[in-house]
Each structure stands twice: as structure tokens, then as C-alpha cells.
Amino acid sequence: MLLTEGSLIRMQDPPDQRSFYIDLGYGFEPFTTLESAQRLRKQNPNLPVLGVEIDPERVAMGKPFEDENTFFRLGGFNLPLQQGESARLIRAFNVLRQYEESEWAAPIEQLGQQMIPGGMLLEGTSNPYGSVWTANVIRRSAIPPYPVIREGFLFSTNFHTGFEPDLFQPVLTKNYIHRMVPGEEIYSFMERWKAACRNQAPMRSFGLRSLFVASAKELRNAGYKIDLRPQLLRRGYLYWRFA
Ligand SMILES: C[S@@+](CC[C@H](N)C(=O)[O-])C[C@H]1O[C@@H](n2cnc3c(N)ncnc32)[C@H](O)[C@@H]1O
Numbered sequence: 001m002l003l004t005e006g007s008l009i010r011m012q013d014p015p016d017q018r019s020f021y022i023d024l025g026y027g028f029e030p031f032t033t034l035e036s037a038q039r040l041r042k043q044n045p046n047l048p049v050l051g052v053e054i055d056p057e058r059v060a061m062g063k064p065f066e067d068e069n070t071f072f073r074l075g076g077f078n079l080p081l082q083q084g085e086s087a088r089l090i091r092a093f094n095v096l097r098q099y100e101e102s103e104w105a106a107p108i109e110q111l112g113q114q115m116i117p118g119g120m121l122l123e124g125t126s127n128p129y130g131s132v133w134t135a136n137v138i139r140r141s142a143i144p145p146y147p148v149i150r151e152g153f154l155f156s157t158n159f160h161t162g163f164e165p166d167l168f169q170p171v172l173t174k175n176y177i178h179r180m181v182p183g184e185e186i187y188s189f190m191e192r193w194k195a196a197c198r199n200q201a202p203m204r205s206f207g208l209r210s211l212f213v214a215s216a217k218e219l220r221n222a223g224y225k226i227d228l229r230p231q232l233l234r235r236g237y238l239y240w241r242f243a
Contacts, residue, residue: 008088009043019088020050025095030062077107079114090121096174097125104174112148115140125171131158152241163208165193
């Protein structure tokens, strides 16, 4: 979000309105909400932040950390927004993985519809340390009638556990994790990525980041819309765009 969503993060709300960064399903303790708030507020010190949990005990854990721009509320996919409030950015990590695959699409649409035009939802699954993850990038179009679109799919590693495409298989999001079979788009993509890594194997001698970047470029040459911005690739973000 910090790398690509600066204009959404920095956008100033009109008087009497609040457009939140929302951490949905933040978990047992509100650390991800507070830590991401701290990072995002480097670009906008007044960014309104809302942690949402379906578990009242978890909401209670967040309440002591509230201030004039930070809130914790009980709620779910139907976001607990009040008059004059909206969502500009939503992070929902390791939430929909707990649901059935058939239950994935409806909350995505519902959350998307509650965002401002241009707003972005990052719906992802990570390993326990957050060092390897994948996420759906969902956008509320800025163009009327403001449809909710799947903008792309993001893979992230900090390289601490090595790098190979198979690393991501256990953390594929719910819409993909049961689809690693021939004929499915994610299967074809992962197979092509593995082939790219084999073809680019000599780059491994320059380090895993170099192999990662080279495999991304090969995927792009193979016709996948990969975002080749160095600030993403060098940090271990492979962004496969659909729209
Ligand atoms: C595995 S934890 C994830 C915590 C944190 N986001 C993380 O990635 O470490 C999933 C959390 O989602 C919450 N949750 C599940 N369904 C939810 C929903 N519909 N709305 C809000 N929170 C939900 C659960 O109460 C739980 O705290």
C-alpha cells in the first residue's frame, strides 16, 4: 500500500467525513492494526484507522488503544461505519481462509461496494510470520457505475525462507488454494513461473532477488501482465495484473 497507494493514503477527508484504512479481522490482539497505522501515517499523520473484529473480546483488546483517529469496532463484512464514514483501503488477512471457497466471492463484492471509488482491498493469506503471503487486489473502480473489480494478484516474500514459486502454494488465497489442478488459471501461472525459474537458474548466482526479478521478466515476456516496477520486484512483490 505504501509503495503504490500513496494518493489514497494521503487523500484528505472533507470536514465531517472520515474515510478509513480498515484492518478487518485483526485477530487476538490489535498489533497489525496499530503497526500498519504507524507505517501508513508516515504518509498521512491524520489517516483515520479502524480495526474491525467479529469477536467482542478482540474488540475489547483494541479499545485501550483508541484515540481521535484510531477506532476498534465490532463488525464483519458489513462494515460498522457511521454517518459520514467510508473505507479507502481495507486489509483483510487470514480471514477468508477460514471460510469455504464458495463463501469467498460475496464478501469480496460486499466489502468492495463499501469502499470509495478508487478504493483498494487487499485480501490475503500469509504464513504465521507474515514473511510469505499472497493477496487478491480488489479495486472499486473510479468510473461510474463504480464496479468492484479484481485488479490483480500479488505474491510477496522477504526471501528469508528462500525463493521458489512452490513457496507460495500453502498461502494461496481461498479462491485459488483448491484450484492447483490442470486447466485452472492459477495452476497454469504457477507452472509457467516454475519454468521461468528453471530457465533463469543461472541468475541464482547473483542472489535470490535477481532470480525473482528475472523470472518476473520472463513471465511478462510470456504474456502475463506482470508489474515490472523495480521498487516492487526488488522487495519481493510479484504483481500479476488482470485489469
Ligand atoms: C486468523 S485471524 C487473523 C488475524 C490477523 N488478521 C492476522 O493475519 O494475523 C482471523 C480473525 O478474523 C476474525 N474474523 C473472522 N470472520 C470475520 C468477519 N466476518 N468479520 C470480521 N472478523 C472476522 C476472527 O475473529 C479472527 O480474529
